[in-house]
Amino acid sequence: MNLGILGAGYIAGVMAETIRKMNESGDHTVRLYAVAARDADRAQAFAARYGAEKAYGSYEEMLRDPDLDFAYIATPHSHHYHLIKLCADHGKHVLCEKSFTVNARQAEDAIRYARDKGVLVTEAIWTRYQPMRKIIDETIASGIIGEPKMLTANLCYAITQNHRIVVPELAGGALLDVGVYTLNFAEMVFGRADGVRCACTKNENGVDLTDSITLTWRDGRVANLTAGVHCVSDQLGVIYGTDGYVMVEDINNPTGLKVFDGDRRLVREVSCPPKLTGYEYEVLETARCIREGLRECPSMPHEETIHMLELMDHVRAQMGIHYPCEDVDAL
Numbered sequence: 001m002n003l004g005i006l007g008a009g010y011i012a013g014v015m016a017e018t019i020r021k022m023n024e025s026g027d028h029t030v031r032l033y034a035v036a037a038r039d040a041d042r043a044q045a046f047a048a049r050y051g052a053e054k055a056y057g058s059y060e061e062m063l064r065d066p067d068l069d070f071a072y073i074a075t076p077h078s079h080h081y082h083l084i085k086l087c088a089d090h091g092k093h094v095l096c097e098k099s100f101t102v103n104a105r106q107a108e109d110a111i112r113y114a115r116d117k118g119v120l121v122t123e124a125i126w127t128r129y130q131p132m133r134k135i136i137d138e139t140i141a142s143g144i145i146g147e148p149k150m151l152t153a154n155l156c157y158a159i160t161q162n163h164r165i166v167v168p169e170l171a172g173g174a175l176l177d178v179g180v181y182t183l184n185f186a187e188m189v190f191g192r193a194d195g196v197r198c199a200c201t202k203n204e205n206g207v208d209l210t211d212s213i214t215l216t217w218r219d220g221r222v223a224n225l226t227a228g229v230h231c232v233s234d235q236l237g238v239i240y241g242t243d244g245y246v247m248v249e250d251i252n253n254p255t256g257l258k259v260f261d262g263d264r265r266l267v268r269e270v271s272c273p274p275k276l277t278g279y280e281y282e283v284l285e286t287a288r289c290i291r292e293g294l295r296e297c298p299s300m301p302h303e304e305t306i307h308m309l310e311l312m313d314h315v316r317a318q319m320g321i322h323y324p325c326e327d328v329d330a331l
Contacts, residue, residue: 001287002033004062004092006083007074008046011097015072016050018279025276029287033069036062059083063090070290072124073097076164077171078325081106088117095286098125099176102323104309111302120290122282122297122305125184129281129299131273132254133188136239139246140189144259144268146243151189153182153251154226156210156233165229166207171323173208174200175312178252179227183311185237185251186215186223194218196311200319208321253278 003019005012012035019032032052037043040057047055056062063071063086070093073083081101087094094114100123101107114121127133140148155178164170165177187193193215200208210228226233237248244261248254259268275281285297296302316322 001030001290002067002069003030003283004034004036004065004068004071005032005052005074006036006059006062006071008035008037008042009074012046012072012074013050014277015074015279015283016046016052018277018283020050021276022280022283027284030283033067034062034065059086060090063087063092068092070095070120070286077102077176078169078323081110081325084110084121085113088114088119088121091117091119093119093286093290094121095124095282096121098123099180099309099312100305101309102171102176103313103326104306107306107309111306115295120286120295120297122286122289123300124282125180125300126278126282127181127184127252127254128188129285129297130254130275130278131281132248132257135270136189136246136248136254136257139257139259139270140239144243145239145241145245148190148239148241149221150240151186151221151223151238152225152240153185153223153237154233155179155181155235155252156226156228156231158230158232160203160209160230166203167205168207168322169324171325173321174211174227174229175208175315175321178229179211179213179225179315180308180312181252182213182225182227183215183308185248186225187308189239190215190217190221190223192307193223193311196314196318198315198318200321206321208319211315211319213315
């Protein structure tokens with residue numbers, strides 16, 4: 001199945017490297033067929049580096065290629081909505097990097113548009129597809145820590161040197177880039193929250209540099225989440241129960257977990273199954289679902305993508321964060 005990448009930045013490179021490793025390991029389900037960027041020279045350099053067969057200097061030119069099966073959107077968040085619809089216009093299935101769009105309104109419209117065009121579209125939030133998700137669920141369900149009551153998670157990177165992170169025009173900031181992972185982690189463990197409260201700090205452009213988010217559930221459970229783009233954190237997720245707690249190492253790309261009993265003694269340790277980059281799971285599920293004629297992936301159903309953006313819309317409303325592209329999304 002031929003994959004084309006829209007964008008030639010860092011994330012696009014990770015996806016290209018993933019496909020290369022998949023092919024080298026003997027899995028030829030997907031091959032890197034093409035790359036498109038707004039700069040033809042950049043696309044050519046990317047293709048040469050990662051072994052793509054074709055390089056295009058415009059997104060639409062690549063999408064017109066009849067041999068292209070599906071596209072991976074790896075552009076800034078602000079471009080996702082229009083590119084999803086552009087892919088659908090050309091009959092191309094879509095794996096779109098998180099955050100899927102910048103708000104729930106865009107997500108609902110993009111998903112409806114793709115369905116009307118008969119193409120699959122899914123959000124590439126890799127933690128939803130990885131096997132560690134099931135391992136975490138099974139550990140909690142085993143009752144080893146008793147009844148889960150509280151959760152903490154943090155994800156911070158020092159990445160303000162990246163222009164897209166620090167300007168509202170590209171829907172920059174901590175929330176859509178890293179905060180989304182903490183929210184997904186919490187709700188993958190506890191289910192949909194009943195309440196949300198938050199605070200943030202901003203840069204001179206009005207973009208959130210740090211987010212502090214508290215989710216609550218009617219039964220008394222609570223999740224305290226921290227995200228940031230101007231510092232480094234341990235990236236741990238911890239689920240606290242009545243008889244112990246589970247520590248997940250790196251909520252962004254889990255490497256394993258440790259279980260501690262009520263006396264804080266380590267009683268179990270589970271390593272993550274072998275993986276290439278972690279992106280292979282979303283690629284393989286997307287390809288399988290396309291072959292089966294599905295229009296969404298079970299690991300990240302459309303309703304979950306829309307719900308997560310609704311949740312982030314509520315967070316942004318409390319923080320006073322608005323993106324200029326929301327005013328011209330042509331809905």
